Amino acid sequence: MSRIPLSGLPTRAARWSATHPWRAIGAWLAFVVIAVGLSATVSTHEVTDADYRLGESGRAATLMEQADLDAPPTENVVISARAGDLDNAQARAAAADVADRMAGLDGVAGVGDAVSSADGTALLVPVALTSDEIDAAPLLDATAAVQEEHPDLRVEQAGDVTIGDAIDERVGEDLQSAEIVSLPITLVLMLLAFGALIAAGLPVLLAATSVAATIGITAPISYLVPAEPTVYSMIVLIGMAVGVDYSLFYLKRERQERASGRSTLDAVTIAAETSGHAILVSGGAVIASLAALFVLTDVTFNSLATGAILVVAVAVLGSITVLPALLVKLGRWVDRPRVPLLWRLTRRVRTGTISGRLLGPVVRHPVAALVVSGLVIGALAVPALSMKTHQASAETLPHDIPAVQTLRHITKAFPAEGTYAQVVVTGVDEAAATRGLDALAAAAGKDDHFAVDGAQVRTSADGETSVIDLALPFDESDDRAADAIERLRDRLAPAALDDLGPDVSWAVGGDAASSLDHANRQGDRMPLLLGIVLLLTMVMMVLAFRSVLLGLVSTVLNLASVGVAFGLLSLVFQHGVGESLLDFTSPGFVIDWIPIFVLVVLVGLSMDYHVFVLSRIRELVDRGMPAREAVHRGIADTAGVITSAAAVMVSVFAIFATLSMMEMKMMGVGLAAAILIDATLIRLVVLPAVLVLLGERAWPRRRTGRGGPGAPATPEVPPTTWTSTSGELVPVNR
Template identity: 80%
Template sequence: MSLSLSALPTRAARWSATHPWRAIGAWLAFVVIAVGLAATIPTNEVEDADYRIGESGRAGALIEEAGLDDPPSESVLVRARSGELDGAMGSAAAAEVAERMRTAPGVAGVGDAVPSADGTALLVPVELTADDVDAAPLLDVTAAVQDAHPDLVIAQAGDVTIDEAINERVGEDLRAAEFISLPITLVLMLLAFGALIAAGLPVLLAATSVAATIGISAPISWLVPAESTVLSMIVLIGMAVGVDYSLFYLKRERQERAAGRSTLDAVAIAAETSGHAILVSGGAVIAALAGLFVLSDVTFNSLATGAILVVAVAVLGSITVLPALLVKLGRWVDRPRLPLLWRLTRRVPTGTVSGRILGPVVRHPVVALVVSSIGIIALAVPAFGMKTHQASIETLPADIPAVQTLRSITKAFPAEGTAAQVVVAGAEPAAARSALEELAAAAGAGDDFATEGAEVRTSEDGGTSVVDLPLPYEEADDRATKAIKRLRADLAPAALDGLGAGSSWAVGGGAAESLDRLDLRTERMPLLLGFVLLLTMVMMMLAFRSVLLGIVSTVLNLASVGVAFGLLSVVFQHGVGESLLDFTSPGFVIEWIPIFVLVVLVGLSMDYHVFVLSRIRELIDRGLPAREAVHRGIADTAGVITSAAAVMVSVFAIFATLSMMEMKMMGVGLAAAILIDATVIRLVVLPAVLILLGERAWPRRRGPSEPMVSAALPEEGLVTTGH
């Protein structure tokens, strides 16, 4: 007979509890083997070409195939500390930079110093031999020249130094977050349980799930290439759901033991109730994360794969090794106790605080729903004006020296900033050159392009030509976007469409790539949102056999997402709270953040939602009226939800204090949204809606029944430490 999905947690718990050492040993072997895979199988990482999309991607591919792509480079800026640069002093310093750089390792050549238009600076271009050149010797040269010319400012920035500085800062940020988040998680678990072992189990399961997933990701990367940020995604999601699932399971097991049941009965009931909720919520999280594949983006494909794997592993551990550990530990799971915290957790009955909050909601559901909805709508309204853009120099931490230098370079030398690249392939070389020169002249006639001195470069075989058209704007400036659109729609067709059959052209470059990404995300975002909400709605309908509950789940998810997007817009686009969070508003939200926040928030909120609804369903199946079941079910689960949400809010709040803008946006969006979701939405909106719906939300109710002791595990052959 086939194993039904609803019976899977109970069957898995029964086997694990009757064979605890086998279950524990199998889990440890799984983790060790998985970690071993990472040590023996190299990770297949995403390549630069994988990021190409749209017309800018075609342009990049044509340029690379023709060997016309710009080599990696660094730039050394020489300027006065104030006012105009003394010509003789500047030239001497620039000459010294060039002389020293020519003998530095990794340098292919040094160009002539270029003066700025306003005479305040000189720029020494340094061409490198490869992308992975060590920047340290180059920075040593720059520092030595600076020491020799203390009256000048001599600084360096470029492809290698910017990348190294950003990677170093990201690593520092993530290490700081991990270092702080682990003890905070343990402290919150101690507050929830009052005992060391009980507090450590959720963290242990989450950590082993993350370790196993990182190992499995190595061979999986040969099917879906791994992006550099996927490990952070695995850690973030893995710790979140791992702690949540263990917390749900362990809290229910302790609750049943406190009611006088044996360890075996308590584990069985936890498996049939919380275990089933974990399975459903895990499926909902996976469904939300699967929506990332809709974007057809190499970064999100990698993030989705890693996150889905770690959720699946965390669910597996929660319904297998966790019951085995609980049976072996018995009442020792509540040891060693921290006297003060233990007494506090025992003296405050389940649902005491939340019950007082729920009382007015139960008595006046219409008023509660109207007032809370007004607040949620007010927070969500700014989301309709949210502006997104790709990360740029404006979003990098200003305290990084290379970033400061790059900003100074782009200010003094606009041509060194963003530029459009127009490439022509398949045309007669002379005709292509003439057409591109004509295009550069037409573009330079307006204010959008600084094309003076623009040169057409042609490949060795003459089949491809390219010209760079610098823009005098920041990449995130709306004027840069308008300039690229005008170039593609008017200027380029007028100059290049007459090159004849077999020829093709494309507009690329940084600003064009940002535009193409924005267009793709704008086009796919409704599909992503619809996919995630529709799939989670269907899962709720199937899990609870209620169309109304499916619709309610979708509306509440949409409310949480709206609040998150609204807060992101208010804080980062409009700059509210800049001084508090120590950042300068770029005037937009980094384009991948709303997508990331959407799927993670829906996934985590579904954890709480399923756990609450499962408890209410259980009480209704025992014969309680819907109003009483809603009141008691939410009161019973509020403490667990609050503990789980407190962990997530604390961890994400840590990210909000980090220096990288992406980390801040992710932290603020998720921390604030989860806080509101776990309080206002779960304690006010949800009970008010369910009370107003009444019995209609819970079809096919079974007759009254006693708690599910019949599911208790047989004690024969078990060795436990307590009952």
């Protein structure tokens, strides 16, 4: 057996794991078991409402909480006619029935007087609760009983608890559906790639154990970075994608080396030196990209970044430790049991045959290929210039949830129950605060941006803090709602409140104000985030390949991928293209955290393909092959692996595009479509065209000896034995 020089962390880790396989496998199993055990024994510290507070709206919420002026959680029962005009007497009788049935239930603090809508078409019964943790089932049963007693009326209920419970239930159903569907699809794609059950199962097994271990580790880490509820969905999403990809890269290379006559140990070592190194670099790029989320200082992004970084790190660790150990123990059994037709098909199609021919026109005419692909990318990215973002609201909730339908009915009939601004005053006596807030309400009543009829001042028990709710006759996502908040802050509130006294302090809060504050924070920090992501990934590419040109190329291609992703998000969810196909109604905006999340995840994941392709080209250049031929052959050799890896990612993300929750749908569409274009148009057309045009300048020479690190899967071939004919790489003396 020939000795292969060891270099780098992946090689050392793989060599140790390969020579001590049972220790490596046992250590990995122990790690996973201990991590899963942590999740069972350590409770997760989740984010609280206070963690989401930001800016002036956050200060208003804190003042109200300290003064015990927070509105209690509320359920609303709305009564309307099934057909025709509402009979007021019948509606009042039903409202009295609701009050009687609700008053004695556990968790009910009180039932308010029935309120008629301005147009007389509905009656609203507010039910104040003691906590948002109560069981809503008895309340819903009471409402159902009233409905049964009054069949001519429509009696419906919605509120803080019922909507929260309905959303939690729907999210659980969506995620369970995604998990059930994603595993068999991933296994089928792996079978198509390998044609053997064990080889197909290894990537899925590694990804699944990485996800399980990360979820376990998240529990104790949540006491340092509070866990946002969506972090577990993100861990599954990212973990399955990168875990399968990393194993796929490693396993494909190991099989190529064995097919060329290497022993299993040597094949594993060469795979570590090549694919293992690429995994380490791409994993570092993903982590660097995700780490940029911390600059937003937002509790949601802090949690998502932490979970994603952990699962990527765990997947990288498994790929360079337990995977080599498993491959050594399995040996050639990794190709068993074989699926007859698929096995013959995967063995018959020679690596690079199809992709080499497809790359021919790009290599022959790089300028034309670059111009055409650039026009396509530009056209897809143009809608991003008009992208509008906003926080998730009632408009983004699934329309088929009964509580959501009722909520829309309530907010339409009773605007004050929908969007509103809260103005909080402290630092003056109750009389002065009331006088100022009443004056503010009077001024707002003359402004078309407000609907303040009946607005009442509420004052804390100690008389030191007062608040008034000013209704806005717009949906929260309407630009006019943001204009109303700015009018309050810049003109109306200062005019009415600043003269109350030298110690007066006031703040404008509420959901619309919170949305505006979050949008302003993200808008201010988005350029910084984008700059950090691109700079970190460029530096990593320069360090990995010792080429500034490759670092710049990587940055430009990442920008192109992000532009396409943002353009597609805007086109689909803001402008409604494909609504019927994806079964949703456009809210007219993109949920604000989606573009940021898609940005960092896409840049990170696209680096997987980029690093893998460039690593293969780098090998061939280091062996002495001219840059043009190395680009052609390197991309052709890796195209099959890239296609398989992209198919896994696109399939996993596309499943999320079929779910009912709008956030999941946006995330799935944005990532699936962008990665598909990134792995095809950008990496198989734009990248080779640019590299051919750059030629030798992109590849500083650093030759290695025969059989040294980075040796290709095929025996070394002097550059003079290869020629490019009609754009196809052809061996002359072979």
